Amino acid sequence: MTGIAKRFGATAALVGVDLELAPGEVHALIGENGAGKSTxxxxxxxxxxxxxxxxxxxxxxxxPRGPGDAxxxxxxxxHQELMLCPHLDVAENIxxxxxxxxxxxxxxxxxxxLARAALDQLGVDIPLDAPVGALSPASRQLVEIARAxxxxxxxxxxxxxxxxLTAREVDRLFTAVRRLAAGxxxxxxxxxxxEECRALCRRFTVLRDGATVAxxxxxxxxxxxxxxxxxxxxxxxxxxxSPRTPGVAALALRGVSGADKPRAVDLVVHHGEVVGLFxxxxxxxxxxxxAVFGLDRxxxxxxxxGAAEDSGAAPHRRWAQGVGLVSEDRKGEGLALGLAxxxxxxxxxxxxxxxxxxxxxxxxxxxxxxxxxxxxxxASGPTQAVGELSGGNxxxxxxxxxxxxxxxxxxxxxxxxxxxxxxxxxxxxxxDELARAGAAILLISSYIPELLGVCDRIxxxxxxxxxxxxxxxxxxxxxxxxxAIR
Amino acid sequence: xxxxxxxAERGLARRTALRRLWSALGPFLVLIGVCAVLAxxxxxxxxxxxxxxNILVQTVIVAAGALGMTMIIVAGGIDLSSxxxxxxxSVCAALALKDEHGPIAAIxxxxxxxxxxxxxxxxxxxxxxxxxxxVTLGMLGVARGLxxxxxxxxxxxxxxxxxxxxxxxxxxxxxxxxxxxxAVAPGVWLIAVLAAAMILLxxxxxxxxxxxxxxxxEAAARLCGIRIERTKLELYALAGAFFxxxxxxxxxxxxxxxxxxxxxxxxxxIAAVVIGGASLAGGVGSITGSLIGALIMAVLRNGSQxxxxxNYMQEIIxxxxxxxxxxxxxxxxxxxxx
Numbered sequence: 001m002t003g004i005a006k007r008f009g010a011t012a013a014l015v016g017v018d019l020e021l022a023p024g025e026v027h028a029l030i031g032e033n034g035a036g037k038s039t040x041x042x043x044x045x046x047x048x049x050x051x052x053x054x055x056x057x058x059x060x061x062x063x064p065r066g067p068g069d070a071x072x073x074x075x076x077x078x079h080q081e082l083m084l085c086p087h088l089d090v091a092e093n094i095x096x097x098x099x100x101x102x103x104x105x106x107x108x109x110x111x112x113x114l115a116r117a118a119l120d121q122l123g124v125d126i127p128l129d130a131p132v133g134a135l136s137p138a139s140r141q142l143v144e145i146a147r148a149x150x151x152x153x154x155x156x157x158x159x160x161x162x163x164x165l166t167a168r169e170v171d172r173l174f175t176a177v178r179r180l181a182a183g184x185x186x187x188x189x190x191x192x193x194x195e196e197c198r199a200l201c202r203r204f205t206v207l208r209d210g211a212t213v214a215x216x217x218x219x220x221x222x223x224x225x226x227x228x229x230x231x232x233x234x235x236x237x238x239x240x241x242s243p244r245t246p247g248v249a250a251l252a253l254r255g256v257s258g259a260d261k262p263r264a265v266d267l268v269v270h271h272g273e274v275v276g277l278f279x280x281x282x283x284x285x286x287x288x289x290x291a292v293f294g295l296d297r298x299x300x301x302x303x304x305x306g307a308a309e310d311s312g313a314a315p316h317r318r319w320a321q322g323v324g325l326v327s328e329d330r331k332g333e334g335l336a337l338g339l340a341x342x343x344x345x346x347x348x349x350x351x352x353x354x355x356x357x358x359x360x361x362x363x364x365x366x367x368x369x370x371x372x373x374x375x376x377x378x379a380s381g382p383t384q385a386v387g388e389l390s391g392g393n394x395x396x397x398x399x400x401x402x403x404x405x406x407x408x409x410x411x412x413x414x415x416x417x418x419x420x421x422x423x424x425x426x427x428x429x430x431x432d433e434l435a436r437a438g439a440a441i442l443l444i445s446s447y448i449p450e451l452l453g454v455c456d457r458i459x460x461x462x463x464x465x466x467x468x469x470x471x472x473x474x475x476x477x478x479x480x481x482x483x484a485i486r
Numbered sequence: 487x488x489x490x491x492x493x494a495e496r497g498l499a500r501r502t503a504l505r506r507l508w509s510a511l512g513p514f515l516v517l518i519g520v521c522a523v524l525a526x527x528x529x530x531x532x533x534x535x536x537x538x539x540n541i542l543v544q545t546v547i548v549a550a551g552a553l554g555m556t557m558i559i560v561a562g563g564i565d566l567s568s569x570x571x572x573x574x575x576s577v578c579a580a581l582a583l584k585d586e587h588g589p590i591a592a593i594x595x596x597x598x599x600x601x602x603x604x605x606x607x608x609x610x611x612x613x614x615x616x617x618x619x620x621v622t623l624g625m626l627g628v629a630r631g632l633x634x635x636x637x638x639x640x641x642x643x644x645x646x647x648x649x650x651x652x653x654x655x656x657x658x659x660x661x662x663x664x665x666x667x668x669a670v671a672p673g674v675w676l677i678a679v680l681a682a683a684m685i686l687l688x689x690x691x692x693x694x695x696x697x698x699x700x701x702x703x704e705a706a707a708r709l710c711g712i713r714i715e716r717t718k719l720e721l722y723a724l725a726g727a728f729f730x731x732x733x734x735x736x737x738x739x740x741x742x743x744x745x746x747x748x749x750x751x752x753x754x755x756i757a758a759v760v761i762g763g764a765s766l767a768g769g770v771g772s773i774t775g776s777l778i779g780a781l782i783m784a785v786l787r788n789g790s791q792x793x794x795x796x797n798y799m800q801e802i803i804x805x806x807x808x809x810x811x812x813x814x815x816x817x818x819x820x821x822x823x824x
Contacts, residue, residue: 295709316711325709333709336702338769347699347710350692358690401710 004043004053006210013039014210016053021155021186026177028197028218029190031207032230032448037190040207041157044188045077046070057154074154078144078161086133091115093132094147118146121183122176138169142176149180156180157188160281162196174200193280194223194485206230224478227485231448231477238425239453240432246456247271249304250409250440251323253292256301261464262288264301267442269409274431274441275469276455278448279484284464285444286328289411293318293325305409319348324407326398328414328444330391334398337387341379342368344386345397348405371400375426392423399427410434413444428454448477460484513762513778516811520782524789531792536656542674543655545784547572547739547748549677550732551755552762552776553684554604554725559759560688561721562701562768563618567607567625568729569751573744574633575599575733580743581636583644592649596737597730603629604726605719612715626752633745642743652676652738673735680731685773697721701768757804758783761811782807 006014014036021027031037042048044055046064055062057073064070084093091112100110115128124142132140141161148156158177162170177200181187191197197204198218206214206229214221214229251269256262261284269275277285290296291312292303298312305321318325327334335344342364346353353363368382375396379389386397395415402410412431416424431454435441445451451458452472459469460483467483524532531537551568558565575596582592603625610621651661652673688694696717699707708714737743762779764771783804790800 293709314711314713315708316713319711327706327709329705333703333705336699336706336769338702339698343695343699344706347695347707347712350695354690354692357692358686359692359695361690 001040001044001055002053004040004050004055006039006043006048006051014043014050016211017207018212018215019205021188023154023184023186024181025203026181026187026189026201028201028204029188029207030194030197030204030226030230032446035207035230036210037207038159039210041077041159041188041190044070044155045075045157071151074152075157076148076151076153076155077157077159078141078148079159082140082144084132084140084144087131089129089131090119090126090135090143091128093143094118094150096147098150114150115146118150121149121180122146123179124172124176136169138172141169141173145176145180153185155186155188157190159190161189162191162193170196194226223482227478227481231481238421239428239450241453242432242436244272244274244435244456246273247438250306251292251442252304254302254304256288256291256303257299258284258287258291258296259299260284260287262291262461262466263464265461265466267459267466267469269440269442271408271438271440272435273457274435274443274455276451276458276472277442277444277461277466278446278451278458278480279461281446283461283484285461286413287464288461288466289325289413289442289444293323293411295325319405319407322406322408323411324348324402324405324409325411326395326402326413326415328417330394330398335386335394337394338385340383341372341377341386341389341397342382345371345382345401345404348401367404371404372397374403375400375430390420392419395419396423396426399430403430408438409440409442411442411444414446415443416445416447416450424450448480451480452477462486512815513775513782513811516761516814517778517782517785520785520789520807524785524792528789528792532789537788537792539655539670541781541784541788543653543671543739544788545780546653546671546673546677547732547735548751548754548758548783549681549777549780550728550735551751552758552780553677553680553731553773554728555755555759556684556762556764556771556773556776557688557697557721558618558725559756559764559766560701560768560771561697561718562704563611563718563722564622564756564766565604565607565722565725565729566619566622566752567603567629568622568725568732568755569748569753570626570629570633571600571603571726571729572733572736572748572751573746574603574629574636575730576736576740576747577633577637577642577743577745579649579734579737580642580644583647583649583737584642584743586645589647589649592647592737593734596734597727600726600728600730600733601723602726604729605723607726608719608722611722612718630745637743637745639745641740641745644742646741649734649738650741653735673738676731676735680728681773681777688773693717693720698769701770703769754783755780757808761808763815779811782811 001017001019004014004017017036017040029037039048043050046067046069062073064073085096094115095111099106100114101107112128119126122142122145126135126139126142132143135143161173177187189200201218204215204218205212206226208230247270249268250271253265253267256265265288279285287296291298294312294314294317302309302311305323308321331337345368346364350359353359353367365382372379372382377393377396379393386394399415415427431441431443443451443455452475455472457469457471458475458480460467460480462484551572555565555568578599579592579596582595583589607621607625610616611618653671655671696707696712699712700714700717704714736747740747758779759771759776760766761782762772762775764776786804786807787800790803
């Protein structure tokens with residue numbers, strides 16, 4: 001792949017990526033969240049067509065017309081979220097979409113043979129009759145790989161294959177992958193866990209901001225150099241920071257634990273302070289926010305808000321206490337896309353615009369319009385459906401909901417992920433303005449420059465546990481990343 | 487205002503308002519179309535005032551059910567037990583009348599029975615987290631069985647009371663003057679008043695807006711502090727009260743409590759709501775639309791009878807109209823979105 005570029009609207013996801021794979025090698029594709037790794041692999045797998053650049057496969061030009069074409073040419077991709085049918089058994093899943101059949105009747109024996117051959121190639125033994133839903137995550141991952149293998153791929157792409165696996169399962173997976181590479185398949189492994197990359201791969205490519213910034217033999221570079229290549233980016237100054245004076249504790253967590261993650265988390269956020277929460281995807285930051293906000297059950301621990309203390313409370317209690325949450329899952333949980341901006345924005349406090357139980361549309365729209373102007377929401381008006389807005393404007397609506405509610409404690413989960421720079425700047429400015437006015441803000445983010453630019457203190461979460469927060473001056477990009485990866 | 491952005495905003499706002507109006511207009515245009523065709527084909531007998539009064543009376547039972555069902559469907563649920571609930575509440579009202587507790591007690595019995603059935607549905611859906619389809623499918627059998635048990639498997643008869651007047655479409659010479667003056671049956675007026683209250687509830691109350699939010703995205707509604715479980719309980723109980731109201735009208739029409747009545751009526755009610763523009767996926771729907779949907783079905787039935795078509799023709803036509811009306815709605819929505 002040479003000079004691959006891809007834009008989505010105003011966002012350049014890839015600006016010129018070079019990647020070379022040799023048969024029989026396992027190649028590590030490394031980069032921060034949002035560096036363009038997944039987009040690059042989707043270009044390879046025919047999901048997206050590149051805007052520029054060329055690809056060649058076994059010396060011949062390669063320009064897939066779609067995922068089916070890419071698969072036929074020997075490119076197989078294993079997604080981060082598994083694409084399996086949990087109720088079907090292993091053999092049925094492996095043969096899915098390519099069932100051996102005669103006159104429309106599936107030949108059960110041939111299907112089992114096909115599944116057995118694919119699993120043998122991986123060198124694993126999984127019962128063919130077991131429903132996939134009953135298997136361990138690692139076995140499911142192996143079933144997915146086996147399915148890809150049954151197509152006879154030349155190139156196999158694995159997107160974060162170990163994110164849901166235990167150490168022993170990782171070993172099992174790696175053994176299978178090595179065996180596969182020994183058979184001549186080129187494997188790309190996307191990961192940001194460096195020790196795993198070293199264990200599995202020989203060569204690497206680092207992506208940053210959609211471009212290739214480093215590559216070579218893993219044995220010749222140390223972790224520090226890799227991290228430097230991943231993050232080495234100037235912190236642009238879209239982060240206003242006015243002098244803030246932290247006041248009394250607004251939100252104090254003691255030993256907060258969820259079903260699996262978080263585990264015994266202690267954290268204090270003061271009024272007039274922005275505390276950042278960094279960690280890798282899956283470290284348990286979102287789970288912490290959800291447990292505190294009552295969206296998931298708290299298994300143990302205490303939450304103190306001002307003078308009141310409890311061991312978990314429902315979302316309606318939290319809103320009543322002046323706590324607001326912006327979800328990382330804007331479409332799934334943050335907003336009701338089919339409803340009007342006004343309904344979404346005012347949903348937590350509709351009663352404020354009612355007289356004797358009767359909501360006044362005029363007052364609702366007036367309040368909405370005022371907030372839309374304040375946050376520069378581009379829309380036709382307060383009655384437009386939120387689903388018709390751009391991602392950045394949708395996110396502004398999600399944040400404006402907290403303003404409308406008058407929340408004094410704000411939990412913002414990846415508020416700026418996947419939105420344009422203009423919308424980001426609006427949200428950063430708002431965070432600063434609110435913190436100066438005395439709000440307590442907990443900012444969850446995977447984007448290091450943002451955390452360094454906006455926060456007063458930052459804490460790092462790793463596998464469900466949280467280290468003590470340190471002032472922002474004590475952190476830099478490298479120390480944050482190594483604290484998260486360690 | 488001379489601010490160009492403000493002018494652009496106003497233009498766009500007008501377009502949005504127009505689109506909103508258009509979405510309420512869709513089912514209405516279907517109704518007008520159906521009426522126009524029948525007026526042309528059937529002519530005088532269809533347009534006769536007495537026939538139009540008849541149509542309204544034939545609409546009210548489904549309309550009463552549709553008032554409750556609209557809430558449920560807007561909130562992303564479904565209620566298959568409404569037909570059985572109507573039979574059960576009808577039997578309860580008839581028993582109260584038979585034992586000579588008077589019409590007021592009969593009204594209270596029907597409404598309370600309906601609300602109880604709904605509350606049981608709502609509680610199972612909210613706290614046991616079972617799909618509404620399953621819960622109400624079970625209740626479809628349970629409520630029907632209860633109705634038969636209470637009625638001892640036969641129709642419950644009672645002496646005439648003023649409740650019977652509710653469904654008398656055409657005033658008779660013997661009727662009191664106030665019934666003649668109101669021209670249509672009092673039951674129609676009752677539903678009109680209840681519908682007006684429901685329009686207000688759905689559009690203007692916090693509760694109503696919460697229903698749209700839950701139907702549109704339950705996770706977002708939960709995040710925003712809406713108490714999902716409690717709202718669902720209230721929602722199904724209130725809808726049940728409307729099914730009780732429909733049962734009461736059924737009792738008035740049949741002049742007895744029949745435990746085998748309203749078989750499959752839940753499907754007519756659901757069809758009315760869906761023809762009226764509601765989405766079974768939740769978050770979309772309106773009381774006005776559902777009432778128009780109920781009217782469309784009643785007009786089609788009436789027209790088929792006027793034309794002397796056999797029963798099976800009515801069934802085929804109404805079945806086809808349900809699908810065509812929803813398909814037209816999807817087409818329209820798809821275009822306005824693109």
